[in-house]
Amino acid sequence: MKMSKSSIVILDDHAVVRQGLARVINNQETMTVSASFQDGQGLLHYLQTEKPDLVISDLSLKDINGLELIKTLHFKYPELHILVLSMHDETMYADRVLKAGARGYIMKEKVTKELIKAINTVLNNGIYTSEELSQKMLESSLRNKIVEDVSTDKLLTDRELEVLEYTGDGLTTEEIADKLMLGTKTIETYKTRIKEKLSLKNVNQLIKYAVEWRLKTRL
Numbered sequence: 001m002k003m004s005k006s007s008i009v010i011l012d013d014h015a016v017v018r019q020g021l022a023r024v025i026n027n028q029e030t031m032t033v034s035a036s037f038q039d040g041q042g043l044l045h046y047l048q049t050e051k052p053d054l055v056i057s058d059l060s061l062k063d064i065n066g067l068e069l070i071k072t073l074h075f076k077y078p079e080l081h082i083l084v085l086s087m088h089d090e091t092m093y094a095d096r097v098l099k100a101g102a103r104g105y106i107m108k109e110k111v112t113k114e115l116i117k118a119i120n121t122v123l124n125n126g127i128y129t130s131e132e133l134s135q136k137m138l139e140s141s142l143r144n145k146i147v148e149d150v151s152t153d154k155l156l157t158d159r160e161l162e163v164l165e166y167t168g169d170g171l172t173t174e175e176i177a178d179k180l181m182l183g184t185k186t187i188e189t190y191k192t193r194i195k196e197k198l199s200l201k202n203v204n205q206l207i208k209y210a211v212e213w214r215l216k217t218r219l
Helices: 015-026 040-047 066-076 090-100 108-123 131-143 147-155 158-168 173-180 184-197 203-218
Strands: 006-011 031-037 054-057 081-086 104-107
Touching: 006 015, 006 040, 006 108, 015 031, 015 108, 031 040, 040 066, 054 066, 054 108, 066 081, 066 090, 081 090, 081 108, 090 104, 090 131, 090 158, 104 108, 158 173, 158 184, 158 203, 173 184, 184 203
Parallel strands: 006 031, 006 054, 054 081, 081 104
Antiparallel strands: none
């Protein structure tokens, strides 16, 4: 008797990523890609009639905030397994993604090595993060070294955290606005909120804080 394959849906706004993931997944005997989408609305429409086993989703989408989409999927389809594949640093986003309802997180730079293992873990009702992140979380807990980072993570909203991350990477307001597809005034508003929440007096202090924070999260 032929065993049925797990049905997987891919959501990423880059066609080359969707094609690459599909190629790897379809080479497996136990799983198959049933559909792929470049935007969140396409996925939400698909899920009105179809019931895949797993959705692999990027965080940076053109039409909807990735974390908000995960929360929506988890609320509307609690049985649906969600695995996030993103370029964003896992030390900053994995915890938020898991709390939003996903069951796993992989950085795109590690996808070749970890994709199938992550999919199998999530399909078997496990939670997947990289070995490096799991080890880092354990070491940080034992040494109590990341109190400041945890405070920053808790104080800021998902979007504010993105703005802080990109600021720490050296991007200008205009470049951040372009990446997040928002207006420059909106980015300035986020920066003002970040300064207020972190008790920073001016832009120079914000940039200094962001750069130092990014260096810590990469350790």
